[in-house]
Amino acid sequence: MNTPLTDRVAIVTGSGAGLGASYAKALAAAGAAVVVNDVSAEAAERTAAEIRDAGGRAAVVVAPVGPTETAQQLVDTAVESFGRLDALVTNAGVLRDRSLLKMTDDDFDTVIGVHLRGTFTCVRAAWAHFKETGTAGRIVTIGSPTGQRGTFGQTNYAAAKAGIVGMVRTWALEMGRSGTTVNAVVPVAATAMTRTVPYFAAAIEAEDAGRPMPDFYRKDLGFGTTDDVAGLVVYLASPQAEGINGQVIGVGGDRLQLWSHPEPVLTLEQDGGWSADAVADVAAAQLRENLQSVGERFPALPAELDRSTQAS
Numbered sequence: 001m002n003t004p005l006t007d008r009v010a011i012v013t014g015s016g017a018g019l020g021a022s023y024a025k026a027l028a029a030a031g032a033a034v035v036v037n038d039v040s041a042e043a044a045e046r047t048a049a050e051i052r053d054a055g056g057r058a059a060v061v062v063a064p065v066g067p068t069e070t071a072q073q074l075v076d077t078a079v080e081s082f083g084r085l086d087a088l089v090t091n092a093g094v095l096r097d098r099s100l101l102k103m104t105d106d107d108f109d110t111v112i113g114v115h116l117r118g119t120f121t122c123v124r125a126a127w128a129h130f131k132e133t134g135t136a137g138r139i140v141t142i143g144s145p146t147g148q149r150g151t152f153g154q155t156n157y158a159a160a161k162a163g164i165v166g167m168v169r170t171w172a173l174e175m176g177r178s179g180t181t182v183n184a185v186v187p188v189a190a191t192a193m194t195r196t197v198p199y200f201a202a203a204i205e206a207e208d209a210g211r212p213m214p215d216f217y218r219k220d221l222g223f224g225t226t227d228d229v230a231g232l233v234v235y236l237a238s239p240q241a242e243g244i245n246g247q248v249i250g251v252g253g254d255r256l257q258l259w260s261h262p263e264p265v266l267t268l269e270q271d272g273g274w275s276a277d278a279v280a281d282v283a284a285a286q287l288r289e290n291l292q293s294v295g296e297r298f299p300a301l302p303a304e305l306d307r308s309t310q311a312s
Helices: 018-029 041-053 068-082 105-133 145-149 155-178 198-208 215-220 226-236 276-289
Strands: 009-012 033-038 057-062 087-090 138-142 181-187 248-252 255-258
Touching: 009 018, 009 068, 018 033, 018 041, 018 057, 018 087, 018 226, 033 041, 033 068, 041 057, 057 068, 068 105, 087 105, 105 138, 105 155, 138 155, 138 226, 145 155, 145 181, 155 181, 181 226, 198 215, 226 248
Parallel strands: 009 033, 009 087, 033 057, 087 138, 138 181, 181 248
Antiparallel strands: 248 255
């Protein structure tokens, strides 16, 4: 695809660093003018400066996502700065990891407010603009493997990311006739979150040294750089993505995956309904035979990549 977003305008929330910055710069490289958003003015201006230095166009909104006012400010800035809005990428997020009994109300509310409410308010504002102007817009939300499978210590984050996927499926139904599409991307990439995890140490070291990540990470695990995710975001934000709607697509390293929507794996019928005794007598054994896994299950690291087996 050669500059598929020429003359188009995109918003990327949380784009001062990490994945968001990669999305914003990739969208700009594909021809879009980009509204860069972050709570850090320094980070947002840095991303915008990199876009401009590369010959692109960028505006900056420094504000936390979540409030309706921020969502409207983002849309207004796109229209006032560049005359239109065509795409929204809701990337902004925070972490407050704690196991359930240690997680405070504030830990929960903060993560839900940024990820879930922030996605809701920004998509609502963008959709209102698309509908009013007759724009066949593109909305790309950001999910997580945690929202699909769960992760220890991330009740708040898992709830938010699973909720985003639920909203995407609903919005796809509401927006489908207009030509606007909404999808969720599940990135698997080296970020500040993975930098401190020993399992990913060899991959992070390679990236920091400017070397390709070992094939185990890129191919076997589907884990790569933030730039590896950006291509899918650009595609989904482009006119070429027409008809791809309500989907959850994972990407990382050399791997791209289309996640299934939940479907029953076992269906049983019982005349008269299911009493507790009927469940115990008729269903329990089959339920146990079909239990679904929870959490991510990583393969063992190859010996040459396992830092725990190597002398310090």
